[in-house]
Amino acid sequence: MNPTLRHIRYVLAENPVTGLAFAGFAAILLLALFGPLIAPYDPLASNTDQALRAPCWDYWFGTDHLGRDILSRVIVATRLDVQISLAAVALSFALGAPLGICAGWYGGRTDRMIGRVVDTIMAFPLFVLAMGIVAALGNSVVNIVYATAIINMPFYARMARAETNARREAGFVEAARLSGNGDARILAAHIFPNILPPMMVQVSLNLGYAILNAAGLSFIGLGVRPPTPEWGIMVAEGSAYIVSGEWWVALFPGLALMLAVFCFNLLGDGLRDIIDPRRRT
Amino acid sequence: MIAHLILRRLLGAIPSLVAVVVVTFMLTRALPGDPAAYFAGPAATPQAIEEIRHKLGLDKSLPLQFVDYLGDLARGEFGQSLTTGQPVAQDILARLPASVELTLAGLILALIVALPLGVAAATRPGSWIDHLARVVSTAGVSLPVFFTGLLLVYVFYYLLGWAPAPMGRLDLFTSAPRTITGFFLIDSLLTGEFATFRAAAAQLTLPALTLALFSVAPLARMTRASMLGVLSSDFVRTARANGLSRGTVLVTYALRNALLPVVTTLGMVFSFLLGANVLVEKVFSWPGIGSYAIEALVASDYAPVQGFILTMAVLYVTLNLLIDVLYGLIDPRVRIEA
Numbered sequence: 249m250n251p252t253l254r255h256i257r258y259v260l261a262e263n264p265v266t267g268l269a270f271a272g273f274a275a276i277l278l279l280a281l282f283g284p285l286i287a288p289y290d291p292l293a294s295n296t297d298q299a300l301r302a303p304c305w306d307y308w309f310g311t312d313h314l315g316r317d318i319l320s321r322v323i324v325a326t327r328l329d330v331q332i333s334l335a336a337v338a339l340s341f342a343l344g345a346p347l348g349i350c351a352g353w354y355g356g357r358t359d360r361m362i363g364r365v366v367d368t369i370m371a372f373p374l375f376v377l378a379m380g381i382v383a384a385l386g387n388s389v390v391n392i393v394y395a396t397a398i399i400n401m402p403f404y405a406r407m408a409r410a411e412t413n414a415r416r417e418a419g420f421v422e423a424a425r426l427s428g429n430g431d432a433r434i435l436a437a438h439i440f441p442n443i444l445p446p447m448m449v450q451v452s453l454n455l456g457y458a459i460l461n462a463a464g465l466s467f468i469g470l471g472v473r474p475p476t477p478e479w480g481i482m483v484a485e486g487s488a489y490i491v492s493g494e495w496w497v498a499l500f501p502g503l504a505l506m507l508a509v510f511c512f513n514l515l516g517d518g519l520r521d522i523i524d525p526r527r528r529t
Numbered sequence: 530m531i532a533h534l535i536l537r538r539l540l541g542a543i544p545s546l547v548a549v550v551v552v553t554f555m556l557t558r559a560l561p562g563d564p565a566a567y568f569a570g571p572a573a574t575p576q577a578i579e580e581i582r583h584k585l586g587l588d589k590s591l592p593l594q595f596v597d598y599l600g601d602l603a604r605g606e607f608g609q610s611l612t613t614g615q616p617v618a619q620d621i622l623a624r625l626p627a628s629v630e631l632t633l634a635g636l637i638l639a640l641i642v643a644l645p646l647g648v649a650a651a652t653r654p655g656s657w658i659d660h661l662a663r664v665v666s667t668a669g670v671s672l673p674v675f676f677t678g679l680l681l682v683y684v685f686y687y688l689l690g691w692a693p694a695p696m697g698r699l700d701l702f703t704s705a706p707r708t709i710t711g712f713f714l715i716d717s718l719l720t721g722e723f724a725t726f727r728a729a730a731a732q733l734t735l736p737a738l739t740l741a742l743f744s745v746a747p748l749a750r751m752t753r754a755s756m757l758g759v760l761s762s763d764f765v766r767t768a769r770a771n772g773l774s775r776g777t778v779l780v781t782y783a784l785r786n787a788l789l790p791v792v793t794t795l796g797m798v799f800s801f802l803l804g805a806n807v808l809v810e811k812v813f814s815w816p817g818i819g820s821y822a823i824e825a826l827v828a829s830d831y832a833p834v835q836g837f838i839l840t841m842a843v844l845y846v847t848l849n850l851l852i853d854v855l856y857g858l859i860d861p862r863v864r865i866e867a
Contacts, residue, residue: 368548372842375804377552380838383826384556460673464808467675468823483676487812490683491694502676510671517667 266518272511279326287320310496321477333458336396344401348408366402374399392471411443445523453516456509479505549842608832617836626711628817635740643745647752669746674805678739678812695813703728736813751794755787
């Protein structure tokens with residue numbers, strides 16, 4: 249058997265939780281792709297004589313104040329939440345990785361200027377900065393993606409900078425240079441593929457944070473508008489009913505959010521084990 | 530020597546402050562809507578709007594507007610809130626103690642739990658307490674803070690009836706203590722109103738617990754990792770070999786050294802804590818600056834939002850400065866370098 253596969257199998261056998269995380273990730277992706285087909289009811293259809301029903305056989309997760317089926321809404325919401333976080337993480341990777349690679353490779357003035365940009369973002373409490381960005385750009389889902397991407401960018405830039413810096417004098421880089429490759433080609437074809445594995449760990453850890461951030465923003469009324477099903481806004485809608493005992497309205501979307509984040513975090517830890525066995529905790 | 534160190538750190542914080550002010554200014558100018566048209570009202574003629582724009586200084590070039598903005602900040606003018614009708618600076622000053630009291634209570638609670646948990650996990654790797662620490666730190670970073678808050682309300686208010694209703698800093702029957710520091714817990718003790726103290730503590734418990742649950746994770750994880758490193762170092766082995774008691778080795782030798790990375794983590798924890806604070810304030814109707822900003826955001830009233838972002842950022846820069854100074858005080862090596 250291929251040694252990489254053997255190593256992956258060894259890590260999975262050592263830590264079954266990682267396998268669970270991969271399964272959970274697959275389930276989330278399936279729900280995001282086929283959610284609207286699986287949902288038993290129309291997530292937007294209100295039915296006021298069935299309002300605020302506790303979980304029962306017909307409505308597994310109960311119904312909300314407009315009689316909408318919470319199970320269907322939780323399932324359908326998966327797509328939007330996954331879309332927001334994937335888009336945000338992809339964008340911050342696309343912004344942060346090149347900046348970090350340039351800073352780590354060229355050093356000097358380039359490094360200082362990029363460092364200044366990163367430090368400026370980090371000078372704010374990140375969620376607060378995201379609130380400000382959404383307020384300034386306008387209250388929409390796309391701007392939630394931009395805000396989340398901007399506040400996560402520093403993590404990628406810093407990591408790419410450190411990883412590039414460590415490989416700047418490596419043998420394979422020297423070899424590439426001696427063979428007559430230009431800077432751009434060395435960075436794209438030699439440095440980038442080598443720093444990709446540790447960056448992917450960061451991506452999967454970051455997905456969880458991105459979902460939490462987006463849900464937090466919609467919880468305070470930014471971005472996603474009702475009646476769109478989205479986990480954060482559903483928890484916000486349910487929060488009014490907690491004090492009167494209708495727990496199911498907020499609980500199920502909150503649990504879905506929590507499980508998704510938990511899954512992404514475990515996945516990140518698992519990926520780290522597969523990529524770098526020395527850092528295993 | 531220490532004064533020199535503090536001075537150096539103060540100077541080091543200036544670029545961050547400048548960056549924060551510039552970014553807040555840029556966010557201000559990017560805010561949607563034309564303030565001149567807004568103030569002129571819907572029936573205004575183009576000339577009237579132009580006149581107001583001139584009066585507000587919005588027809589000047591951006592650098593000149595920035596100078597005006599700096600002048601406003603220097604005079605402590607953050608603009609007028611349309612929802613409350615008060616100057617924003619006054620609103621924020623009145624609400625800031627509520628937020629700070631909540632954040633600090635959450636942080637102290639988290640430290641009380643996280644440090645012993647991290648130390649215990651590091652001294653007995655692989656034991657049940659180590660696993661507990663790992664579960665707590667993975668679960669802690671996965672929990673949406675607004676969701677934990679609601680769960681706590683449901684369990685401790687609705688089901689058990691132990692906690693008061695999540696409606697702000699005091700219940701309806703208690704009046705606020707005379708303002709000395711603005712922290713209800715301290716003010717009520719200073720004025721000797723113990724009933725008020727109890728009421729304020731009861732209201733504070735659940736929101737502070739929510740924040741603590743959220744920040745225990747990174748602190749415990751860092752304490753564990755750094756204790757593990759220190760415990761396997763030569764000087765701890767020497768201390769043990771010399772027959773020092775277990776407590777002395779653990780606290781005086783290991784923990785003191787292990788605290789340094791934990792203090793560094795505090796900066797990141799504060800970043801998350803100040804953000805989480807906004808969400809917790811909404812869940813518990815806590816009258817702090819976070820809920821003030823949310824109300825303003827929903828009403829498209831942007832002056833309070835700018836004031837809020839600037840206040841939070843300055844608070845964060847100041848906290849980081851304090852952490853830097855604290856770091857210098859704990860670690861003599863940093864002092865010598867300075």
